[in-house]
Amino acid sequence: MMTQYEQMKALIAEMDFNPYYNVVNGDDYIDLASNNYLGLAGVEATKKAAMEAIDRYGTSMCGSPVANGYIDLFRAAEKRLAEFIGLDDALIFPSCYQANTGVFVTLAGEDDLIVVDTRAHSSIMQGIKGVRCKVSPFRHNDVEHLEKILSRSGSHARRFVVTDSVFSTDGSVAPIGAVVELCGRYDAVPIVDDSHGVGVIGKTGRGALEHFGIENFGGIYTASLAKAFANNGGVLAGSFDTIEYLRHCCSHLAYSTAVPPAILGGILGAVETIEKDFAQLSKKMWDYRRRIRTSVAEAGMTVLEGSSPINAVFTGNPRNTLLLSKELHEKGVLSMAFVEPSVPQGECLVRLVAGAGLAEEQIDRACEIIGDCECVTSWS
Ligand SMILES: Cc1ncc(COP(=O)(O)O)c(C=O)c1O
Numbered sequence: 337m338m339t340q341y342e343q344m345k346a347l348i349a350e351m352d353f354n355p356y357y358n359v360v361n362g363d364d365y366i367d368l369a370s371n372n373y374l375g376l377a378g379v380e381a382t383k384k385a386a387m388e389a390i391d392r393y394g395t396s397m398c399g400s401p402v403a404n405g406y407i408d409l410f411r412a413a414e415k416r417l418a419e420f421i422g423l424d425d426a427l428i429f430p431s432c433y434q435a436n437t438g439v440f441v442t443l444a445g446e447d448d449l450i451v452v453d454t455r456a457h458s459s460i461m462q463g464i465k466g467v468r469c470k471v472s473p474f475r476h477n478d479v480e481h482l483e484k485i486l487s488r489s490g491s492h493a494r495r496f497v498v499t500d501s502v503f504s505t506d507g508s509v510a511p512i513g514a515v516v517e518l519c520g521r522y523d524a525v526p527i528v529d530d531s532h533g534v535g536v537i538g539k540t541g542r543g544a545l546e547h548f549g550i551e552n553f554g555g556i557y558t559a560s561l562a563k564a565f566a567n568n569g570g571v572l573a574g575s576f577d578t579i580e581y582l583r584h585c586c587s588h589l590a591y592s593t594a595v596p597p598a599i600l601g602g603i604l605g606a607v608e609t610i611e612k613d614f615a616q617l618s619k620k621m622w623d624y625r626r627r628i629r630t631s632v633a634e635a636g637m638t639v640l641e642g643s644s645p646i647n648a649v650f651t652g653n654p655r656n657t658l659l660l661s662k663e664l665h666e667k668g669v670l671s672m673a674f675v676e677p678s679v680p681q682g683e684c685l686v687r688l689v690a691g692a693g694l695a696e697e698q699i700d701r702a703c704e705i706i707g708d709c710e711c712v713t714s715w716s
Pocket residue numbers: 431432433434436457459500504529531532559560561562568569570
């Protein structure tokens with residue numbers, strides 16, 4: 337029996353196309369694979385803020401935040417992010433992957449219970465694996481199932497409920513309002529990864545908490561700063577006490593080299609731009625989304641429901657996925673191909689995200705290419 341990896345390698349060889357680790361020159365393609373939702377990676381204000389930080393502090397602090405890496409810019413970015421998200425305080429990890437792998441092992445113990453959406457991001461699943469406690473998965477976005485699990489969780493010392501806000505694969509938005517309400521009722525701590533929500537959803541782009549009107553969150557919030565924020569790093573936010581504890585006890589933060597000055601400067605620049613330009617940028621992003629979805633339908637393909645800017649085109653199996661991704665690539669469009677184990681078996685998809693940084697003409701061209709896709713006729 338071939339492993340999944342071997343099967344994929346064979347398929348890639350047969351199709352003479354590998355969508356992964358493909359060296360690309362962004363200039364030559366219309367990039368619908370990126371998470372640059374608002375287009376801030378190319379915006380002057382973000383670039384200038386990053387360059388000014390390099391001028392002042394150099395390229396790296398060459399030390400962890402617990403030592404010499406905690407520059408004034410670091411603290412300023414933490415405070416600014418906490419204020420933006422609407423929580424007491426925040427930490428900035430080198431990546432959200434690192435924040436998600438660090439948080440569980442630091443906070444949870446053997447007597448606790450972690451209840452997690454089955455489709456939560458890989459970094460969350462990896463983080464949970466680091467804790468020797470009971471883990472109960474709940475069906476994707478299914479609050480009834482979540483409640484059933486919580487209602488039988490009385491024997492555990494503490495309960496954590498974990499979910500993404502916007503799922504990066506299918507583009508669905510989790511019922512965070514109901515999740516937080518259930519957590520309150522069953523004395524559980526919500527942990528929400530808002531990587532694809534912050535800078536994207538909410539009236540002013542402040543993410544899931546704003547989108548769902550949550551004022552007393554009482555939980556832990558993580559998000560990547562490498563998506564709508566167009567930088568790098570991962571923010572972890574929560575109450576003063578929790579943040580203070582993690583600041584000192586989470587080794588994934590304390591013993592890893594601090595996020596570099598350019599990134600900290602870039603994050604501050606991005607917050608400023610989002611506060612100023614969100615309305616106009618998000619309007620463009622949602623308009624592009626509508627147009628991409630129309631062109632997918634024109635080609636006879638199905639785009640999953642979802643209510644985020646992520647357009648998940650259902651391909652079902654790895655062969656169809658590669659066929660679509662290859663055709664788009666050959667015609668000049670970058671896409672993200674999701675096959676097992678990134679998605680459940682039989683639920684492969686090609687993800688298309690049209691960020692606000694793309695030009696109208698690029699969207700016109702992308703829609704033409706997508707609408708004329710021929711591979712669907714040879715799908716199995
Ligand atoms: C939901 C989610 N969480 C966490 C991460 C990891 O973020 P980072 O790239 O900052 O490590 C990603 C990135 O793919 C993500 O989609």
